[in-house]
Amino acid sequence: MEIDLSKPILDRNERLAAENRARFDAAGVFVLDMMASPGAGKTSTILATIAALRDRYRIAVIEGDIASKVDAEKVKAHGIPAVQINTGGACHLESDMIRRAVDALPLDELDLIIIENVGNLVCPTDFNLGENAKVMILSVPEGHDKPYKYPGIFQVSEAVILNKVDVMPYFDFDEEEFTGVVKSLNPKAPIFRIAATKGEGVQAWAEWLAARIDAAKVGLGSTS
């Protein structure tokens, strides 16, 4: 437990993350890293976000999974460019995986890249990918106690999406307690209540994201 072999990996990842970010900034692309447990609804939320914003922004998706192409195929079915990364066992994405995925995308023709990280509330937290913002999703069936158990991911996220609020009546989810703990861990992060598969609540989340994208473009002096 005292052996820390992670530092050289993290240092290398940070260096490559800075390179990714410079490349994104130069192209005027905003990059979002979407994190959540397996089955919290990352892909559904991404599809709902695309539906809300595709008239305003040119969007692509990078899908991260241990195995399978299920998610990239779902995204492509909506006419959105998507690249699938299979980590082959790794529990999170790293910057060099993103670099190679971006090589397969028309970067100059995009405004927004959404990265769907591997389903995991722990490992993705420590890995900067060069993104502009990390955002996390918790789904109601996972339970309101998750911020106690996985505080790190709630702290690094700039916004928290609470998904599957439509099934709240069937679960013992104490939303007041959840909100209180999230606010204590991360007072600035807004919490968006959504039901991604039904499109409920997606607009408020999408407008927050749009404001972030537009602010980044102004900051970069981009004219697009």
Next chain:
Amino acid sequence: MEIDLSKPILDRNERLAAENRARFDAAGVFVLDMMASPGAGKTSTILATIAALRDRYRIAVIEGDIASKVDAEKVKAHGIPAVQINTGGACHLESDMIRRAVDALPLDELDLIIIENVGNLVCPTDFNLGENAKVMILSVPEGHDKPYKYPGIFQVSEAVILNKVDVMPYFDFDEEEFTGVVKSLNPKAPIFRIAATKGEGVQAWAEWLAARIDAAKVGLGSTS
């Protein structure tokens, strides 16, 4: 991605796992490693398993979490010895954490230790803790496609528990497809359908576990 720093960690873990296992065998204790995503219902399933088996076996629980003592407190409230491990960031339990936790338990007065691993479908898969069996839980809200995305955990588990079957009507969960993929990954593993918080289906799972515990005791020549 080509740098593999994990081998020395895994080798050391295997050595300590063998030491743990020798200790468990000598004491005649069966050890179960319970794995699942955050919020799949590990603690609820453990509590339901305790309720089903506490008249037959002397049980203790080792709880693994990044942070918090929530789960150990829940177990102790039922009069069952419980030790909480906080990994402080690590996404899985390792053998030396288990060794230290076991030091805090009355090993000679136990028949069964249930380890609740950190909520994660990836990292716990690679770490032998000295347990007799690994078992995993998937909950209905996570979706039927998870075996495609996280095949490893379905392959190392000796049984698969499908939890929260009571909310099946509210989710788009294709149970036939789920069962088919699990069987293709791991033909021998039984799948137990349960609703842990309601006690539904728990008896069949508990009987499978009891048969494994009894078989191990016979194998060890234990007379308890």
